[in-house]
Amino acid sequence: MTLNxxxxxxxxxxxxxxxxxxxxxxxxxxxxxxENNDEIEDQVLLRKGLFKQFYEEVRPLxxxxxxxxxxxxxxLCIPSIDNKDYDAVIRDCTFSPPHELKVEFTYVTKxxxxxxxxxxxxxxxxxxxxxxxxxxxxxxxxxxxxxxxNTGCKINVEDEMxxxxxxxxxxxxxxKSAAEKKSETRKPRKYGKQTHVLVIVFDDWQWFNSKDMVTxxxxxxxxxxxxxxxxxxxxxxGSSGKTFLSFELSV
Numbered sequence: 001m002t003l004n005x006x007x008x009x010x011x012x013x014x015x016x017x018x019x020x021x022x023x024x025x026x027x028x029x030x031x032x033x034x035e036n037n038d039e040i041e042d043q044v045l046l047r048k049g050l051f052k053q054f055y056e057e058v059r060p061l062x063x064x065x066x067x068x069x070x071x072x073x074x075x076l077c078i079p080s081i082d083n084k085d086y087d088a089v090i091r092d093c094t095f096s097p098p099h100e101l102k103v104e105f106t107y108v109t110k111x112x113x114x115x116x117x118x119x120x121x122x123x124x125x126x127x128x129x130x131x132x133x134x135x136x137x138x139x140x141x142x143x144x145x146x147x148x149x150n151t152g153c154k155i156n157v158e159d160e161m162x163x164x165x166x167x168x169x170x171x172x173x174x175x176k177s178a179a180e181k182k183s184e185t186r187k188p189r190k191y192g193k194q195t196h197v198l199v200i201v202f203d204d205w206q207w208f209n210s211k212d213m214v215t216x217x218x219x220x221x222x223x224x225x226x227x228x229x230x231x232x233x234x235x236x237x238g239s240s241g242k243t244f245l246s247f248e249l250s251v
Contacts, residue, residue, distance in 0.1 A: 008033070008040060009050045014058055017076045017091075020065040027062040030054065045128040050081070056107040057087045060201045063241045064103070065090060085190050102195050104231070106182060108174040108202040130155045140167060140207075167207060172219050175200055175236070184228035191230040193249070198231040204238030213243065220247055 009030065018026060034044045034051070044051050058079050069075040069090075076091040076098075086102035109124040123143050131137040133155075141158040148154060178200050180186065191198075216236065224234065225247055236245040 008037070009054060011050065011081060014050065014054065014079050014081060017078050019073050020062070020069050020075055020077060021071060021073075023062045023077045024066050027059050031059070042132055045132060046125060047128075053079075053081045056201070057081070057105045060105050060107065060199060060237055060239070061088045061103065063239075064199055064235065064237055067237075067241075067244050086196060100195075101197060101232075102192075103197055103199060104182065104191065105199050105201060106178045108171070108178050108200060126153070126155050127157060129153070130157050164207070168212060168215065171202055171208075172216070172223070175202060175219075176223055179224045179227055179229065179234070182229065182231075184230050189230070193230060193232055196231050197233045197235065198229065199235045199237050201237045201239055202243075204243045205240050208238060208240075208243055213245070216243075217245055220245065225249065 016026075034040060040051075043049060047055060061077060061079055065075065065077050074093045076093060078089045078091065080086060080088055085104070087105045088103045090101045090103060092099040092101070109122075126143055126145055127137055127139075130143075138157050138159045140162040141160050143155065143157050145153055145155045179198075182191070182198055220234070220236065229249060231249055233249060234247045236243065236247075238244070
């Protein structure tokens with residue numbers, strides 16, 4: 001029996017109000033469902049449709065709120081997948097009326113700052129296309145592609161070792177680019193010092209270590225926090241959930 005893919009993940013269930021723990025359990029449940037469903041593997045890997053929002057905004061939201069508000073039943077997390085000036089609202093019900101914090105996520109992928117998955121130049125999208133075809137792929141290998149009218153997009157990923165310093169420099173460059181795209185220079189008066197926080201998410205799986213954390217913190221202070229960012233706080237969050245840094249911005 002063919003599953004109705006549109007019912008596997010819906011806009012309505014994404015935007016349900018949940019406590020941090022409820023959100024964590026729901027995200028874990030959905031991840032398990034996706035990973036064990038061969039019929040939607042391509043959609044999940046290529047981040048098509050709502051899977052893009054789920055992995056680049058909702059899952060990071062779960063990691064984020066459970067860092068900030070662990071085991072709190074007075075906090076409600078409300079993802080937003082509409083075209084607003086935030087990706088989620090965190091409602092603190094310990095206050096009357098409740099305080100609200102708007103969260104903006106930007107997800108940094110290997111090679112580029114994440115944009116539309118339909119763009120053939122999106123390295124991570126192409127890397128997953130390569131994986132789907134060959135069932136293996138070098139996570140950090142150099143990627144090239146070419147367009148052909150008859151055969152479509154041809155992708156090649158080098159099976160190579162990447163120096164750790166190069167990985168750091170590339171990641172820092174992408175973080176800087178992501179921050180610049182959210183700055184006052186690019187988006188004047190869109191966010192707010194009292195109302196919004198920025199969470200920059202990057203892939204730290206299996207390579208980022210404790211020594212790198214110190215280097216990243218220094219980089220943030222010298223290269224990112226000096227930019228005109230209209231946010232209350234800037235956070236750095238690793239997609240593994242291990243890396244987490246917080247930087248308060250002056251009003």
